[in-house]
Amino acid sequence: MMTNILLVARREFRQIAAMKSFWLTLLLVPIALALGPLLGKALNDDESTRIIVIDRAGGSALTAIEDRFALDEDRYALRSLSRYVRRHSLENADPAAPWTQHDRWYTDADIAAFRSAGGIDAAMAKIDRVKAQDTPAYDKPTPSYAFAEAPAALAAAEGEQLQEQVDTLLDADKDKGAAEAADIVVLVGENYPADPTVRLWSNEQPPSSFVTALQDVLTGDLRQRLLTDRGFSAGDAQALQSAVPAIAVTTPPPGGGAREAMLVRSIVPLAIAYILMMSLMLSGSWMLQGSIEERSNKLLESLLACIRPEELMYGKLLGALAVGLSMITVWVGCAAIAAFATHGAIADMIRPALAPLTSPGVILAMIYFFIAGYLAISILFVAIGAMADSMSEAQGYLMPILLGILLPITFLMQAIVAGKDGLMVQVLTWVPIWTPFAVLARLGIGIETWELVGAAILLAVFIAVEVVFLGRLFRASLLAQGQKPGFKQIIDRFRSAPG
Amino acid sequence: MPVLEVDNLSKHFEGVRAVDDLSFAVQPGEIFGFLGGNGAGKTTTLRMVLDIIRPTSGTISILGSAPDRRNAAAIGFLPEERGLYGNMSAIDTIVYFGRLKAMDAGDARHRGLELLERFDLADRAKSQIGDMSKGMAQKVQLATSLVNEPELLMLDEPFSGLDPVNQGLLEEEILRASKRGAAVIFSTHVMQHAERLCDRLLLLRKGRKRFEGTLDQARATLPARITAITTAAIADIPGVAKATATNDLGGGWLEWDIVLAPDTEAGAVLERCSAHALPLRRFEEHRANLHDVFVSLVGGEDVL
Numbered sequence: 112m113m114t115n116i117l118l119v120a121r122r123e124f125r126q127i128a129a130m131k132s133f134w135l136t137l138l139l140v141p142i143a144l145a146l147g148p149l150l151g152k153a154l155n156d157d158e159s160t161r162i163i164v165i166d167r168a169g170g171s172a173l174t175a176i177e178d179r180f181a182l183d184e185d186r187y188a189l190r191s192l193s194r195y196v197r198r199h200s201l202e203n204a205d206p207a208a209p210w211t212q213h214d215r216w217y218t219d220a221d222i223a224a225f226r227s228a229g230g231i232d233a234a235m236a237k238i239d240r241v242k243a244q245d246t247p248a249y250d251k252p253t254p255s256y257a258f259a260e261a262p263a264a265l266a267a268a269e270g271e272q273l274q275e276q277v278d279t280l281l282d283a284d285k286d287k288g289a290a291e292a293a294d295i296v297v298l299v300g301e302n303y304p305a306d307p308t309v310r311l312w313s314n315e316q317p318p319s320s321f322v323t324a325l326q327d328v329l330t331g332d333l334r335q336r337l338l339t340d341r342g343f344s345a346g347d348a349q350a351l352q353s354a355v356p357a358i359a360v361t362t363p364p365p366g367g368g369a370r371e372a373m374l375v376r377s378i379v380p381l382a383i384a385y386i387l388m389m390s391l392m393l394s395g396s397w398m399l400q401g402s403i404e405e406r407s408n409k410l411l412e413s414l415l416a417c418i419r420p421e422e423l424m425y426g427k428l429l430g431a432l433a434v435g436l437s438m439i440t441v442w443v444g445c446a447a448i449a450a451f452a453t454h455g456a457i458a459d460m461i462r463p464a465l466a467p468l469t470s471p472g473v474i475l476a477m478i479y480f481f482i483a484g485y486l487a488i489s490i491l492f493v494a495i496g497a498m499a500d501s502m503s504e505a506q507g508y509l510m511p512i513l514l515g516i517l518l519p520i521t522f523l524m525q526a527i528v529a530g531k532d533g534l535m536v537q538v539l540t541w542v543p544i545w546t547p548f549a550v551l552a553r554l555g556i557g558i559e560t561w562e563l564v565g566a567a568i569l570l571a572v573f574i575a576v577e578v579v580f581l582g583r584l585f586r587a588s589l590l591a592q593g594q595k596p597g598f599k600q601i602i603d604r605f606r607s608a609p610g
Numbered sequence: 611m612p613v614l615e616v617d618n619l620s621k622h623f624e625g626v627r628a629v630d631d632l633s634f635a636v637q638p639g640e641i642f643g644f645l646g647g648n649g650a651g652k653t654t655t656l657r658m659v660l661d662i663i664r665p666t667s668g669t670i671s672i673l674g675s676a677p678d679r680r681n682a683a684a685i686g687f688l689p690e691e692r693g694l695y696g697n698m699s700a701i702d703t704i705v706y707f708g709r710l711k712a713m714d715a716g717d718a719r720h721r722g723l724e725l726l727e728r729f730d731l732a733d734r735a736k737s738q739i740g741d742m743s744k745g746m747a748q749k750v751q752l753a754t755s756l757v758n759e760p761e762l763l764m765l766d767e768p769f770s771g772l773d774p775v776n777q778g779l780l781e782e783e784i785l786r787a788s789k790r791g792a793a794v795i796f797s798t799h800v801m802q803h804a805e806r807l808c809d810r811l812l813l814l815r816k817g818r819k820r821f822e823g824t825l826d827q828a829r830a831t832l833p834a835r836i837t838a839i840t841t842a843a844i845a846d847i848p849g850v851a852k853a854t855a856t857n858d859l860g861g862g863w864l865e866w867d868i869v870l871a872p873d874t875e876a877g878a879v880l881e882r883c884s885a886h887a888l889p890l891r892r893f894e895e896h897r898a899n900l901h902d903v904f905v906s907l908v909g910g911e912d913v914l
Binding site for chain 1: 657660662679682685687688689691692693694695696697698706707709710711712751754755
């Protein structure tokens with residue numbers, strides 16, 4: 112029996128491997144995956160937004176704006192550094208430094224302490240002393256905003272002349288090195304604060320973070336002036352302005368940078384779940400073509416004279432599985448070659464992502480759920496192939512099944528990427544046709560052992576039930592050529608005993 | 611021991627009796643014609659022999675054992691509806707089926723090349739089936755059924771769709787298999803092939819056996835007819851069941867269409883004509899052919 116199954120599987124594999132579409136897909140996927148990040152990087156605008164502020168009211172507003180944005184940039188850098196430290200467990204670099212304190216929202220005092228300790232460069236010097244050689248380097252964030260000095264001519268321009276000069280600044284191509292170029296121009300009038308109107312020019316919709324911060328700064332400035340005008344000392348006014356609560360931030364495990372680390376750990380399991388889905392759809396449709404060819408070429412009777420229908424079905428499943436495993440081998444191989452070839456940049460990114468593969472349990476779970484998932488879904492394709500006389504007829508059965516499988520998986524992937532582990536993810540884990548995808552996707556962020564084992568057993572039982580009932584359908588449908596079965600016939604075939 | 615023995619075989623499909631209490635046996639080296647109209651139950655019977663479908667009742671024995679794929683190595687089967695994988699080469703197709711029949715890959719290839727050589731397809735061994743003509747593909751399919759030198763060769767309507775040259779080639783292969791000692795069963799609508807090839811015949815009608823025996827026995831089921839030119843006294847000769855004058859030739863001479871009584875031979879009637887001094891200008895015997903037997907037993911609507 113096994114020999115016949117292997118013979119059928121080998122023939123199925125060779126038939127699919129002889130298809131141009133197989134090779135095209137096999138090669139296009141790694142190319143597309145390689146081009147994706149490169150294109151993303153190329154399209155990603157990592158330059159700072161260039162701001163020019165014209166302050167005709169004495170310069171205090173400009174100073175307040177620049178100070179506020181500098182503070183925000185440092186807060187962002189501090190948060191980013193804190194996440195990096197937490198992700199790579201580098202707290203021992205300086206346990207007292209704000210960037211090793213992950214349980215709070217950084218206040219202005221924390222920023223001041225960070226600056227006085229030498230800022231990011233001093234922090235990195237301390238981190239470099241303790242970090243392991245294979246820990247990826249910290250990627251210093253590019254400031255979101257850069258302030259440029261207003262051209263002298265602009266300072267006094269009015270009316271149409273002002274508009275023309277602002278337009279010139281906004282139109283200038285800063286990528287080509289135009290010294291006097293801006294993305295946003297802000298004008299604080301000479302009657303400010305008596306006339307609190309502040310004009311803003313921007314080529315595009317100005318970033319809300321910028322407008323909000325600008326409004327905060329100018330509101331603070333106006334309130335400071337109002338308070339001092341009403342007799343408060345500058346110090347009291349400042350104290351009133353800066354009275355803010357100290358917000359302690361607690362995120363349940365994994366939390367913060369550790370959660371990011373877990374998301375990174377989810378890259379490989381998510382990729383496996385995605386590859387499972389993609390290779391299933393591809394090999395399933397190829398297998399379907401083969402099955403329909405067998406029916407339309409009327410060679411089933413010749414085959415069934417030599418082998419049992421069950422052997423034919425198992426052979427087809429095994430062939431499809433071999434196709435899927437070949438695809439994943441080639442794709443993972445391409446990824447490994449890419450990681451090796453670009454040792455450094457990509458390897459640094461991939462290394463933490465490969466962390467789950469250091470656990471034999473996770474590797475076993477990945478292999479089990481990949482193979483079981485392949486069998487559980489492929490058998491549906493085999494059954495459809497046995498019932499349909501043409502691809503168009505097969506599409507009629509296939510579409511509802513594909514939608515039923517794929518739509519929830521799309522939501523599942525999004526939920527996992529967003530770090531959610533809610534009811535939907537739980538439900539999908541326990542419904543066998545989605546189990547492989549849900550478990551594979553959850554392996555990175557963590558899944559309880561009892562859930563893993565329970566889902567594995569349930570999936571195995573489901574496959575056994577599928578083999579029995581879809582096997583009957585397969586057998587009963589094989590020789591029923593030219594008869595499009597209705598719902599009742601399909602149910603009868605599920606029930607039908609051999610013969 | 612018969613290669614194939616079928617006893618009281620029946621198969622019902624949702625109230626329809628496709629095969630009804632059928633029994634027959636085929637011996638080694640025998641060519642057995644399986645004749646019947648459309649829907650007579652020929653293909654259903656062959657499918658039961660191959661264990662593709664199971665009988666409702668009755669038994670089948672192939673080389674002493676029940677139908678099972680383990681017998682595949684001893685069986686060659688050419689289905690009525692033929693087709694092969696379009697993107698496989700001729701030799702790979704033959705090897706694939708040979709291996710499914712438990713042959714070693716090398717032996718299957720060797721035997722496959724031999725068959726292709728015999729079928730004048732040696733130069734197309736590596737051609738894909740999809741690139742071949744229908745006739746060539748049919749010869750490749752015939753090779754897949756012969757590759758294992760089967761002890762039981764079953765051919766379901768093997769001549770349909772073949773040109774006269776390939777029909778001749780198929781007849782040669784059937785005779786070759788029989789000489790080798792294989793039991794050959796083939797179903798057909800074309801009576802000439804059955805008359806030329808079959809040692810024994812079985813006629814089916816609506817699933818029931820109407821006749822089983824040799825060609826001569828089949829012919830004997832219909833009375834012989836005689837055309838004679840003689841006088842009116844022929845009607846009185848013993849053994850003549852019915853004499854009908856079909857043409858008046860003048861001078862007392864008539865042309866007669868004569869039906870003999872059952873179990874009466876034409877020679878005996880001729881002898882009695884002489885004994886009775888009956889003048890004869892013509893005495894011609896027409897023996898029933900298989901076509902007549904088929905029409906008589908099965909009905910004329912399906913015969914070619």
